[in-house]
Amino acid sequence: MTSAVTEAETEDRAARPAKAPAGVTAGQPGGAGRRPDRLSRQNLAGWLYSTPFLAFFLTFMAFPIVATLLMSFTDFGLRHVTHPLDAEWVGLDNYAALLQDDKFLTALFNTGYFVVLGVPLTIGCGLVAAVLLNSGIDRLRTFFRVGFYVPVVTAIVAVAVIWRFVLDPSEGLIAGLGAQLGFSTPDFLASETLAMPSLIVMAVWRNMGTAMVLFLAGLQAIPAEVREAARIDGAGPLQEFRRITVPLLRPTMLYVSVMTTIGFLNVFEEPFVMTDGGPDDSTLTVSLHMYEEGFRFFHMGSASAMAYVLFTVVLAVTLLQLRLLKDKTR
Amino acid sequence: MKALDSEAAPARPGRTATSGVPGARAVTYTLLSVGLLVMSAPFVWMGLSAFKTQADLGASPPVWIPTTWTLDNFRELLSLMDVGQAFLNSAAVAVLVTLCNLLFCSMLGYALAKLNFSGKRVVFGVVLGALMVPGNLMLLPKFVMMSKMELLDTYAALILPFAAGAFGVFLMRQFMSAIPDELLEAARIDGAREWYIFWRIVLPLVKPALATLTIFTFLGSWNNFLWPLVATNDPDKYTLPVALATFATDPTKSDGSNGVLMAGAFLVVLPVIAVFIALQRHFTQGIATTGLK
Numbered sequence: 281m282t283s284a285v286t287e288a289e290t291e292d293r294a295a296r297p298a299k300a301p302a303g304v305t306a307g308q309p310g311g312a313g314r315r316p317d318r319l320s321r322q323n324l325a326g327w328l329y330s331t332p333f334l335a336f337f338l339t340f341m342a343f344p345i346v347a348t349l350l351m352s353f354t355d356f357g358l359r360h361v362t363h364p365l366d367a368e369w370v371g372l373d374n375y376a377a378l379l380q381d382d383k384f385l386t387a388l389f390n391t392g393y394f395v396v397l398g399v400p401l402t403i404g405c406g407l408v409a410a411v412l413l414n415s416g417i418d419r420l421r422t423f424f425r426v427g428f429y430v431p432v433v434t435a436i437v438a439v440a441v442i443w444r445f446v447l448d449p450s451e452g453l454i455a456g457l458g459a460q461l462g463f464s465t466p467d468f469l470a471s472e473t474l475a476m477p478s479l480i481v482m483a484v485w486r487n488m489g490t491a492m493v494l495f496l497a498g499l500q501a502i503p504a505e506v507r508e509a510a511r512i513d514g515a516g517p518l519q520e521f522r523r524i525t526v527p528l529l530r531p532t533m534l535y536v537s538v539m540t541t542i543g544f545l546n547v548f549e550e551p552f553v554m555t556d557g558g559p560d561d562s563t564l565t566v567s568l569h570m571y572e573e574g575f576r577f578f579h580m581g582s583a584s585a586m587a588y589v590l591f592t593v594v595l596a597v598t599l600l601q602l603r604l605l606k607d608k609t610r
Numbered sequence: 611m612k613a614l615d616s617e618a619a620p621a622r623p624g625r626t627a628t629s630g631v632p633g634a635r636a637v638t639y640t641l642l643s644v645g646l647l648v649m650s651a652p653f654v655w656m657g658l659s660a661f662k663t664q665a666d667l668g669a670s671p672p673v674w675i676p677t678t679w680t681l682d683n684f685r686e687l688l689s690l691m692d693v694g695q696a697f698l699n700s701a702a703v704a705v706l707v708t709l710c711n712l713l714f715c716s717m718l719g720y721a722l723a724k725l726n727f728s729g730k731r732v733v734f735g736v737v738l739g740a741l742m743v744p745g746n747l748m749l750l751p752k753f754v755m756m757s758k759m760e761l762l763d764t765y766a767a768l769i770l771p772f773a774a775g776a777f778g779v780f781l782m783r784q785f786m787s788a789i790p791d792e793l794l795e796a797a798r799i800d801g802a803r804e805w806y807i808f809w810r811i812v813l814p815l816v817k818p819a820l821a822t823l824t825i826f827t828f829l830g831s832w833n834n835f836l837w838p839l840v841a842t843n844d845p846d847k848y849t850l851p852v853a854l855a856t857f858a859t860d861p862t863k864s865d866g867s868n869g870v871l872m873a874g875a876f877l878v879v880l881p882v883i884a885v886f887i888a889l890q891r892h893f894t895q896g897i898a899t900t901g902l903k
Binding site: 292301321322323324325326327329330332334336337339340341343344346347348351356360361362365404409412413415416417420422424426427428430431433434435436437438439441442443444445447448450451453455457459460486503518542545546548549552553556567570571574575583584587588591594598 | 617620629634635636639641642645646648649650651652655656667668670671672674679714715716718720721725726727728729730733736737740743744745746747748749750751752753754755757758770771774775776779790804805806808829832835836840851852855856858859868871872874875878879882883886887890
């Protein structure tokens with residue numbers, strides 16, 4: 281019933297008077313005869329309750345999304361911040377320039393590197409932790425769960441400051457461990473080859489808690505009967521994991537990987553605080569490059585184009601994941 | 611922690627077979643303990659280093675536990691940046707953002723869960739779409755807008771863009787869908803107004819969801835970085851993460867004084883961890899609700 285009525289009334293939704301007499305309301309089209317006055321009351325209430333969110337959404341989301349697109353076709357610069365409409369239309373020049381810009385291509389590659397290594401590692405660690413926590417231990421279960429989740433709730437900036445110190449070549453935790461155990465440690469963040477892997481390790485450390493909690497909820501939703509049946513049929517623990525756990529976790533896997541990938545593609549704080557994109561642009565990510573172009577050099581047209589390239593990548597990767605990971609058992 | 615154990619209890623039939631094998635359980639605990647050690651090591655290292663003297667910090671071989679515990683790092687931090695003001699800014703912004711979200715998200719969540727209104731599916735589609743859009747995409751025009759409205763360096767600039775988050779709407783809708791329609795219908799038959807139903811009947815029923823939303827929104831605001839970084843230029847309006855990051859990345863200020871930085875990180879992280887441990891039950895419930903749809 282709900283959807284039929286909703287469909288029929290889509291047209292006359294907005295300008296319904298607040299205190300319409302019952303007779304008038306009853307005569308309106310689309311009421312389909314059943315309790316039209318109550319429906320119109322719900323219509324009005326529904327739209328009133330939607331208004332604050334929609335107002336904020338239109339102002340701070342819908343409009344800026346369109347504005348970014350428009351800005352990406354202009355030469356928007358510092359002087360246009362005060363006079364936005366004076367910006368000159370340059371068509372696809374910003375996009376064409378990006379494809380020629382080695383720095384942007386490096387940033388794109390680095391972001392891909394971060395995602396391709398970081399996302400599977402985060403999901404893997406989260407899954408392993410969830411399976412261990414779900415494997416019949418009763419004691420300390422909450423203790424471990426809370427412990428693994430703590431990094432997620434802390435500010436990335438603070439975490440990045442802490443990790444910069446952990447990796448510090450002279451006073452850091454790892455250098456200290458090395459000195460104690462008698463091996464030498466590299467200067468992770470100053471090395472072109474090691475800086476990015478260091479950021480990835482830190483991101484996995486910080487984000488695996490989210491994946492773990494989601495997988496744990498997914499694991500607990502698998503009915504015991506299914507596992508029992510598999511065991512009666514002679515499935516070993518490994519087979520049970522491969523044939524029961526993994527397929528039934530598919531929806532959770534899809535959600536975790538989509539959300540983690542979106543987050544990782546937008547990586548900003550970690551390189552901003554820990555390396556400032558260095559050494560030699562080896563940790564420069566698209567978001568960081570966009571920030572620098574937009575707010576250090578005020579090349580806002582070009583930065584907007586970067587934002588849209590990144591957004592297109594996010595959309596494409598999300599759609600790809602939806603295709604690859606969608607529930608094939610249905 | 612007791613509460614969480616009982617919450618987890620119904621799930622126990624779903625556990626896998628290791629409980630029968632004595633060795634497997636030991637392996638599980640060992641792996642989990644090693645994992646926990648790795649997860650907590652950076653925080654422990656931060657906590658210890660924040661109270662170390664300069665001599666202990668630079669010592670080789672390293673000093674794990676401070677030989678003398680000192681508050682010098684905190685004193686120096688306070689002399690270098692206005693931690694109190696940043697703390698106040700972060701708290702004010704987070705409280706106001708949270709209040710706005712509690713009101714606006716539960717209003718729309720209620721409408722989407724329990725009211726039949728035309729265009730409802732469009733609005734829900736908007737909410738789902740908004741969940742997926744990364745904040746970076748809106749950054750530049752938002753800055754220009756705020757600049758035109760002369761709102762940069764004000765609380766309004768820090769609060770308004772986050773006053774009604776799609777995540778909150780989604781969360782509230784999920785929880786409110788569980789309220790029986792008959793209850794609301796009965797109230798309507800008794801002549802209750804829609805606002806009364808929402809305010810007096812629905813909201814008290816979803817207190818756990820409001821608690822979850824409070825925690826997530828507050829933390830999200832407390833930890834938010836990129837927008838406050840862009841929207842504030844005046845150190846008096848810096849939030850804690852911006853103040854810490856500015857301090858950490860300013861080559862003229864941080865003369866390799868890692869202890870001071872750890873003192874700063876300590877002040878940012880400690881309240882959050884304390885709140886999290888006190889309220890952890892609401893976290894895991896909230897995430898599970900949104901994750902499983």
